Amino acid sequence: MRMTPQRKVIIDILKGTKSHPDALWIYQNATKKIPRMGLGTVYRTLDQLEREGEIKRIDFKGIAHYDANIHIHPHLLCSKCGKIVDISESYDFDVNSLDLKGFKVESVNLDIVGVCPDCQSKKEVN
Amino acid sequence: MRMTPQRKVIIDILKGTKSHPDALWIYQNATKKIPRMGLGTVYRTLDQLEREGEIKRIDFKGIAHYDANIHIHPHLLCSKCGKIVDISESYDFDVNSLDLKGFKVESVNLDIVGVCPDCQSKKEVN
DNA sequence: CTACGTGCAAACTGTTTGCCTCTTG
DNA sequence: CAAGAGGCAAACAGTTTGCACGTAG
Numbered sequence: 001m002r003m004t005p006q007r008k009v010i011i012d013i014l015k016g017t018k019s020h021p022d023a024l025w026i027y028q029n030a031t032k033k034i035p036r037m038g039l040g041t042v043y044r045t046l047d048q049l050e051r052e053g054e055i056k057r058i059d060f061k062g063i064a065h066y067d068a069n070i071h072i073h074p075h076l077l078c079s080k081c082g083k084i085v086d087i088s089e090s091y092d093f094d095v096n097s098l099d100l101k102g103f104k105v106e107s108v109n110l111d112i113v114g115v116c117p118d119c120q121s122k123k124e125v126n
Numbered sequence: 127m128r129m130t131p132q133r134k135v136i137i138d139i140l141k142g143t144k145s146h147p148d149a150l151w152i153y154q155n156a157t158k159k160i161p162r163m164g165l166g167t168v169y170r171t172l173d174q175l176e177r178e179g180e181i182k183r184i185d186f187k188g189i190a191h192y193d194a195n196i197h198i199h200p201h202l203l204c205s206k207c208g209k210i211v212d213i214s215e216s217y218d219f220d221v222n223s224l225d226l227k228g229f230k231v232e233s234v235n236l237d238i239v240g241v242c243p244d245c246q247s248k249k250e251v252n
Numbered sequence: 253c254t255a256c257g258t259g260c261a262a263a264c265t266g267t268t269t270g271c272c273t274c275t276t277g
Numbered sequence: 278c279a280a281g282a283g284g285c286a287a288a289c290a291g292t293t294t295g296c297a298c299g300t301a302g
Binding site for chain 3: 128130148150165166168170173188190195245
């Protein structure tokens with residue numbers, strides 16, 4: 001696939017953030033650089049990047065989030081606000097010690113779901 | 127919440143399968159027992175059960191799947207067909223050895239994404 | 253000229269919601 | 278008769294897609 005300005009902007013945005021943005025957020029930021037860019041382009045590009053293994057997709061609460069950091073690391077997911085935070089330490093877990101039932105492994109995700117500090121303080125809200 | 131027939135059927139279906147069904151599949155099976163049951167009821171009930179901690183929700187490829195087995199175990203997810211398979215062995219991973227950044231942990235998911243044997247054989251399809 | 257990426261808007265799919273009815277205590 | 282659970286259909290949100298256009302090789 002060609003490296004178009006749109007594609008470059010999307011990659012730059014993803015590499016430049018530690019939040020794990022969804023398509024809408026990426027779109028809103030991308031249009032600051034390329035105002036006429038379409039949301040469909042964002043989805044198409046993210047899809048391609050994921051299939052090429054350039055980025056990782058994280059499904060949470062029905063929304064797809066994307067992470068340019070494909071090196072294995074756990075995520076903290078807030079069940080209240082949907083926020084996703086990295087745990088930078090990698091973990092060594094030998095997947096091959098498990099019975100993989102013939103699956104050809106592509107990636108391993110360790111997701112820790114809980115309530116983030118922010119949502120813990122604003123109790124009873126939400 | 128009251129134990130209504132609808133709720134019972136949904137719980138029974140979930141406890142009686144090892145597939146990790148989505149709402150539609152549950153709905154289709156539930157209506158075999160209660161023909162006039164509505165899809166909204168399925169969603170509402172699954173939502174409540176999840177919030178009560180009775181079942182676990184697995185988001186994959188934009189679809190919510192549910193698992194009545196809430197005891198910690200890894201999942202194999204097929205990136206081609208979306209199938210979810212249990213790995214029955216539990217894993218002991220001490221989450222507290224990680225920097226949890228103030229999150230109050232609710233659950234830990236180890237998801238192994240890959241290609242299942244079925245999809246490996248029918249290559250180039252999909 | 254050809255191939256392909258894009259903008260745009262319409263279509264789709266999974267999920268949620270409002271409202272009224274029915275049931276239960 | 279009050280409170281809550283369900284049926285139904287409309288509404289929603291996120292995502293995908295078809296098509297016409299533009300641009301690079």
